[in-house]
Amino acid sequence: MRPDLLDRVLSLLPAQGDRPELTDFAAMLRDYPQRGGKGIRSELLLASARAHGAGPGTPAWEGALWLAAALELFQNWVLIHDDIEDDSEERRGRPALHRLHGVPVAINVGDALHAYMWAAVHRAGVPGGMEEFLTMIHRTAEGQHLDLTWVQRREWSLGEADYLEMVRLKTAYYTVVVPLRLGALAAGATPDERFTAAGLALGAAFQIRDDVLNLAGDPVKYGKEIGGDLLEGKRTLIVLHWLAHAPEEQKRVFLDQMRRDRADKDGAAIADIHRWLLESGSIEDAQTYADRQAREGLALLTEALKDAPDQTAARELLGQMRGLATREA
């Protein structure tokens, strides 16, 4: 995230406490934001605000910046809790917060950061902003619930429609729909109704692209562990496509591995599955599906932005969106 936005985020958080334990607590609140996320969602929000005429120098820009800070705080408290829920080992190149300080402390840090997010929404003072954050949290939590329930029940009898509903709820709202809408609201405009359909399609494309990169990306560019999603047992469109057509023996090996906790998975079997997936054509299928979603989303978004006050900024926003759906990292 851009340095001035990080400063804004940190300005809301305590730098130290009245006693050593509370100074530690303050450091934990600042930890994830300081690990340097890409700031994808806040950039989209700010690009949308500019397209709607609320660029730097306008009185509305300050509100847009506070909403952008709130969106980053959202991302960070959610990641703290997600990392516990998935028992992730690392986040942005360092151990996940609960691996450093234990689950109880990390849950509590996430809760406090959640409240600081609302402080940023409040500071923005943008009419309709609070409702937008409420919708965003509810949709994201519902998507997360689908994902967690499927993991818990070891549920793999899922189709394309199930996957799509999950990623729309879990990823598309907070990654695209809500940033687009918040940018309009910050400018005092009514968000175009097409932002929702456009954002759901683009958000799904974004997530499927991420799933593709996780299996077939360039390890250097991608940054995360290639195949990590297999070890975590993530439901992806690729795996669900493949499962629908895989030979029985391969399916058996896959389901056997997916019944195991991460630590008990067999590296050789996972490597086999990875190879089967690469050879099956399911990755290309998923990429084709993502490309179609991205095209439809971009077409809708182009329509929706046709009358936006700042057409230069609108083109930048479209370019940014296109880049996210086709990215290499």
Next chain:
Amino acid sequence: MRPDLLDRVLSLLPAQGDRPELTDFAAMLRDYPQRGGKGIRSELLLASARAHGAGPGTPAWEGALWLAAALELFQNWVLIHDDIEDDSEERRGRPALHRLHGVPVAINVGDALHAYMWAAVHRAGVPGGMEEFLTMIHRTAEGQHLDLTWVQRREWSLGEADYLEMVRLKTAYYTVVVPLRLGALAAGATPDERFTAAGLALGAAFQIRDDVLNLAGDPVKYGKEIGGDLLEGKRTLIVLHWLAHAPEEQKRVFLDQMRRDRADKDGAAIADIHRWLLESGSIEDAQTYADRQAREGLALLTEALKDAPDQTAARELLGQMRGLATREA
């Protein structure tokens, strides 16, 4: 909590979802509120609103009721996360939420309920209400952090001042200080400055009374397991007082038991410790301390309410507070 307030809380929550998993999720959101908490904090808030002239029939009463609903939602999402953090077995006579649905799902349910709390705060539309909830969450999370850190570090070298700081942050703000202040704000009044000192003293008295009942209460009236705090290794004023004067051998047994997880604690040793505590006089000392805090808090609160518009309601509020600090259950 009173039935009409429960209805108000439930009216904010979804009754069902678009698919079976999300209908389950909706039921999980409604579970804790429906288990029937006492509604102590919402009653205090409403009594404070009445004392400030915002009783039933006034336009401000509706705002007070939404703030009361928000306070109950706060209590419920915090309990879901607390139960995970303390790995509690039961809540209000039924298994804790994470014992029914697993830790990942329960964290996520708590997060969604947290957001519904903000929806209630927003619906109240009371100026200053949002700031009050922000302060409340931050103080409570700090108090919880002290408690969790001490548990994690097996820290028992703590004095009366440490305990007092912890319970003020963790319990007194959300139990007394903030309900008193929110009642005033709902009525459009500036909260009296003395509410803070009064609420901190009364909140500490409330918690110490709870600690006393946990060790020496009437099992039938109290409802919870007598001695449960010992099994959970809770820091209480009673234990800290006792530790400061206990014979070395008793201290050794105590610290040995406290090093163990709940399941590994020795029932006979815990029963010995319980008896030592009962015989030591530390329970009476703690009760005396709580009585002094309650007296000081009530004196301050009486002063602060001297000019409140509704003196009948102010007397009821004082009676309610006195009852909490001296309760048997």
